[in-house]
Amino acid sequence: MKKLFFCVIVLLLIPVCCYAEVRGKAGEKARWSISEDGVLTISGTPPLYTYDEYDDLYYERPWFKYNDRISSITVNKGFIDLPAYCFYGLSNVTSVSLPDSIKYIGYAAFEGCSSLTSIVIPQGVKWIDFLTFSGCSNLSDILIPESVGVIQQGAFERCRSLSKIILPGNTDFVEDSFDKGITIVSSCNSRSRASALEYGLKWEMYGTHDLVRQDGHEPTCVEPGNEPYWECSKCHAYFSDSDGENEIDAPVLIPIVDHTVVIDPEVPATCTATGLTAGSHCSVCHKVFVAQEVTEKIDHTYAFVPEVEATCYSEGASMGIICNVCGKWLVAPTVTPMKSHTIVDSGAVAPTETAAGHTEGKICSVCGAIIEGIEIPALCNMNVLYLPASVKHIEDYSFTGIDCQAIIIPFGCETIGEHAFADCASVLYVKIPSSVVSCPQNAFSECNPDVFLDFSAN
Numbered sequence: 001m002k003k004l005f006f007c008v009i010v011l012l013l014i015p016v017c018c019y020a021e022v023r024g025k026a027g028e029k030a031r032w033s034i035s036e037d038g039v040l041t042i043s044g045t046p047p048l049y050t051y052d053e054y055d056d057l058y059y060e061r062p063w064f065k066y067n068d069r070i071s072s073i074t075v076n077k078g079f080i081d082l083p084a085y086c087f088y089g090l091s092n093v094t095s096v097s098l099p100d101s102i103k104y105i106g107y108a109a110f111e112g113c114s115s116l117t118s119i120v121i122p123q124g125v126k127w128i129d130f131l132t133f134s135g136c137s138n139l140s141d142i143l144i145p146e147s148v149g150v151i152q153q154g155a156f157e158r159c160r161s162l163s164k165i166i167l168p169g170n171t172d173f174v175e176d177s178f179d180k181g182i183t184i185v186s187s188c189n190s191r192s193r194a195s196a197l198e199y200g201l202k203w204e205m206y207g208t209h210d211l212v213r214q215d216g217h218e219p220t221c222v223e224p225g226n227e228p229y230w231e232c233s234k235c236h237a238y239f240s241d242s243d244g245e246n247e248i249d250a251p252v253l254i255p256i257v258d259h260t261v262v263i264d265p266e267v268p269a270t271c272t273a274t275g276l277t278a279g280s281h282c283s284v285c286h287k288v289f290v291a292q293e294v295t296e297k298i299d300h301t302y303a304f305v306p307e308v309e310a311t312c313y314s315e316g317a318s319m320g321i322i323c324n325v326c327g328k329w330l331v332a333p334t335v336t337p338m339k340s341h342t343i344v345d346s347g348a349v350a351p352t353e354t355a356a357g358h359t360e361g362k363i364c365s366v367c368g369a370i371i372e373g374i375e376i377p378a379l380c381n382m383n384v385l386y387l388p389a390s391v392k393h394i395e396d397y398s399f400t401g402i403d404c405q406a407i408i409i410p411f412g413c414e415t416i417g418e419h420a421f422a423d424c425a426s427v428l429y430v431k432i433p434s435s436v437v438s439c440p441q442n443a444f445s446e447c448n449p450d451v452f453l454d455f456s457a458n
């Protein structure tokens, strides 16, 4: 009984504590080993052996037969390529550690690793090959690094725990890379978004839109306006709000507005210019609603201009006909020459304070022009010698050579002396009252011979 019990204990302990480390060649200079605690380590110097598709070893690696023991995988630094089927079918593996040097994960490399729940794919991996993670049925949400250009056919098929795949870069995939029902999480302008929409997969936004405000425009009578909107500079989607919550197909239009009608006032025609009828147009787009039409010039407004008779001092004119709007003559008047004066004999006329007079001669009875004789200016326009009213006798030579144009001798004066006004060359007029009884011939000797000696006054 004791012996049997011992045997049972031994049998139970063997699988737990008695696995020795195993190891071997994985390449010319590469090694593999499985530690006592089930870590498969790939070490040494790359590359790993690869096998031809028609080789017996194509589907097998030396560590496959220890599948039951292998719980995790560590690939040491330096390895670049994980060949096809590298860790195929290691169904007990729960964790994998890959170095940053890995660039290529080969065909079906992790296919059937059904206990694997997560894996960090290193930044630097270029692509994920056909069937790489196929059948990793416990693999949950996974992040694909930006370095991955494409995920090949079946790479994540039959991964029934995988609900989301996060693609921060511009990674693309083919139609059956994933099972239907997966959600693609990627940026709005990524290739994977387009592929997700094309293949009918669910898609969620990774990151945010990069929204740029676009100004609105007021409508005119020619073009509709639009409300301001926000456009994503990455995916060029339109949004009606700055938060990018309300996506719109196109900017919201504001309808065309009415024309701005302006009345074009009538322009009456004249006798010199055509006119225009009243019209209307739009001051914004210049569309004409009522065209203005040209109206013909109107007739001149003629009026008679009466004849003007010529006189002895001005020319006359014949009758004319003129347009009193524009001044155009229909019949231009002709000039008639001035008439000649109507000459009559005239006695001398004494000047007054304000009116001119003249010496005896001939004048025009119409215009008063002096034809013969000398005009004597009005007294107010001459330098006049007024003798005082008390003067009774003007002595000899009293005013000889005096410089004046007129001399007024007062009534009451009785005698004028010899040469009293001799040599007064400027004198034109002398008033000599009737009270003067003696005035010698030489009183005005050497004066102007035409001097007007006016004896007519009192």
Ligand SMILES: [Zn+2]
Binding pocket: 188, 189, 208, 209, 210, 232, 233, 234, 235, 236, 237
């Ligand atoms: Zn966007």
Ligand SMILES: [Zn+2]
Binding pocket: 221, 222, 258, 259, 260, 282, 283, 284, 285, 286, 287
């Ligand atoms: Zn208009």
Ligand SMILES: [Zn+2]
Binding pocket: 271, 272, 299, 300, 301, 323, 324, 325, 326, 327, 328
């Ligand atoms: Zn006219």
Ligand SMILES: [Zn+2]
Binding pocket: 312, 313, 340, 341, 342, 364, 365, 366, 367, 368, 369
């Ligand atoms: Zn006259």
